[in-house]
Amino acid sequence: MGLGEVSPNDIRDPASNVLLEYAKNHQDNNDSITTDGGNPVGIHTASLTVGYHGPTLLEDTVLIDELTHFSRERIPERVVHAKGGAAFGYFEVTHDITQYSAASLFGEIGKKTPIAVRFSQVAGERGYADTYRDLRGFAIKFYTEDGIWDLVGNNSPIFFVNDSINFPMFIHSLKRNPVTNIRPDYDALFDFLSLRPESTHQTLQLFTDRGIPASYRKMHGYGANTFSLINAEGKLVYCKFHFRSDQPIENLSQEEADRLAGVQPDYYLRDLYNAIRTGDYPSWSFYIQVMTPEQAAKNPYDPFDNSKVWLHGDYPLIPVGRFVLNKNPTNYFAEVEQLAFDVSHVIPGIDFSPDRMLQGRIFNYGDTHRYRLGVNVNQLPVNAPFQIHNYNRDGRSTIVSQGGAPNYYPNSFEGPKADKRARALFPKVPISGLTDRVENGLIDNYTQARLLWTRVIKEDERNRTIENILNWLRQTNSVIAERTIENLFEKVDAELGARLRAGLKAQETLTTHILLKK
Structure with missing residues (x-):
């Protein structure tokens, strides 16, 4: 056989x-x-040598071809979101939102747009176990007739910090200790979180059941940041994006997650591949929330603070469409490792907002890809738009020649011209104020976390959440553990703080008893 x-x-x-x-x-x-x-190549199992025991020849072009490629077949992994998987499919419009956005992909009901979606873990390296307690990245690349739209988010509608200057520091606290090379460093992580109160809501959510989804297919996704939508009349509204799983939401217990981490560390990747390969195509329903500039000015909390959600009772979900993943990659490196999402890639009808995390991401995503993949990252097939017409030329890995068009502007030789539609759909926004460095993480960081604790999760999940928090807090020193309870959890709910202190005290008593017995 x-x-x-x-x-x-x-x-x-x-x-x-x-x-x-x-x-x-x-x-x-x-x-x-x-x-x-x-x-x-005639023989691929032996080098070219002078006799049986003679030296290998430099003129062995087959050997040199193999070795030089082998030495260069890895590129720097992503600093964050290093481990992940991806699939391809389509986005289909099911509801008319042209009153909010003139973006081409929303143009008519039934319209389909090709997409690529990458799911990922945030904190670890490429060898990271899929089932570790962590946020999951959820990024969508739309291949539209107006170019690429990269909508980059997570499986959470909020984040730990809300100013991009704090993002590298937060990631450092998650990564390996620079002396021991061990991660996580619980002292570093809880030291940082306890000193940044805007982290409260996301930190609490991380330790609930949703901190370990059962698979990439069975979790929701969110654009997380606040964006803008512009309609054909140039009217602007602010927007949040939501992707709600059409599969049942499921999460793993800590015990099952730990078991899978040891026996099947690529559990999510296998699940996603197998589902698509067997025709069980995962799908998500796509929604928006909208807020007018007038509403934003009167809103009781900062609508551009990505450590806060927009309450659905005030800003209900508006259906837009759905997306389906029906094709697996054929080569992981080419189509997943080189798949690069850039927050600055927006199309006419979609724009940015004063969200401080978004403002930093506009620069940072493209910059990291230029480091990892080169200045022509957007010419790689998996990242390329349907067409490129500009005045950028040359650089490493140039693929698109642009047919000999002039490389300067303005010109008299029929080079590409400014797009009137694009100009009309990026309206003028009045901005005024004095330049200053003003903290935006100090205003009511507990109300929404309290709603999560008291109204959203049930008592059995509260019990599991407390045990999950204790499992991590017990790894840090007592001063930082107490500060974390005092600055974060106790201000969410006094009983939560008391139960955490009692849990730590019980562990201290048990440890003392064991040591005395020895």
Whole structure:
């Protein structure tokens, strides 16, 4: 029996059978091995040497081709969101929102736009276990006729910090200790969180059941930041994006997550691949919330603070469409590792807002991709728009030649011209004020977290949340643990603070008893 024939003993999940599937589909393959230059290779199992024990020759072009490529086949991994998976599909409009946005992809009901979606873990490296307690990245790339729109978010509508200058510091507190190279450093993490009260809501949410989704398919997604929408008349509203899973929401217990981390660290990747391969295509319903500039000016909390949600009772979800993932990548490196999302990629009809985290992300995402993938990152097939017409030229990995068009502007030789529609859909926004560095994380960081604790999660989940918090707090020193309770959790709910202190005290008593017994 050949490898192209699947034996009953080989009935496994699709992710385990990709090589058998390849063999089955290429039984008549007569392709010869070649170098990267396309030159045929006669022998691929031995170097070119002078005699049996003689030195290897520098003129062995096959060996040099292999070794030089091998030394360069990895690129720097992402600083955050390093571990993840992706799939491809389409977004379809189901409801008319042209009163809010003139963006081309929302143009008519039934319109479909190709998309790529990448899910990820936030904190760890590429070898990170999928089921670690963490936020999950949820990023969508829309391939529209007006270029790429990258909507980059998480599986949470909020975040730990709300000013981009604090983001590198927060990530440092999550990463490996620079002396021991051990992560997490619980002292560093809780030291930072306890000194940034705007982290309260997201920190509490992290330790609820939703801190460990059962799979990428069974979690919601959010744009998280506040954006703007502009309609055909140039009217602007502020906007939040929501992607609600059409699959049942499921989460893992801490015990099951720990077990899977040891026996199947790529659990989410396998689940996503297998679902799509077997035709169980995951989908999400796409919604927006909108707020007028007049409402924003009177809102009791800062609508541009991404540590806050917009309450659904005040700003209800408005249905827009749905997206479906129906195609797996064919090469992980080319289509996932090189898949790059840039928050600055917006299309006419969608724009930014004064959200401080968004403002920093507009620069930072493109900058990190230029470091990892080169200045022509957007010419790579998985990132490329349908067409590129501009005055940028050359640089590493140039793919698009632009057909000999002039490389300067203005010009008299029919080079690309400014787009009148794009200009009309980026309206003038009045801005005034004195430049200053003003903290925006000091205003009511507890009310929304209190609503989560008292109204959203039930008592059994509260019990699990407390135990999850204690499992981490017990790893930090007593001074920082107490400060975390005092500055964050106690201000959410006095009973929550008391139960956490009691839990730490009980552990201290048990530890003392064990030490005395020894």
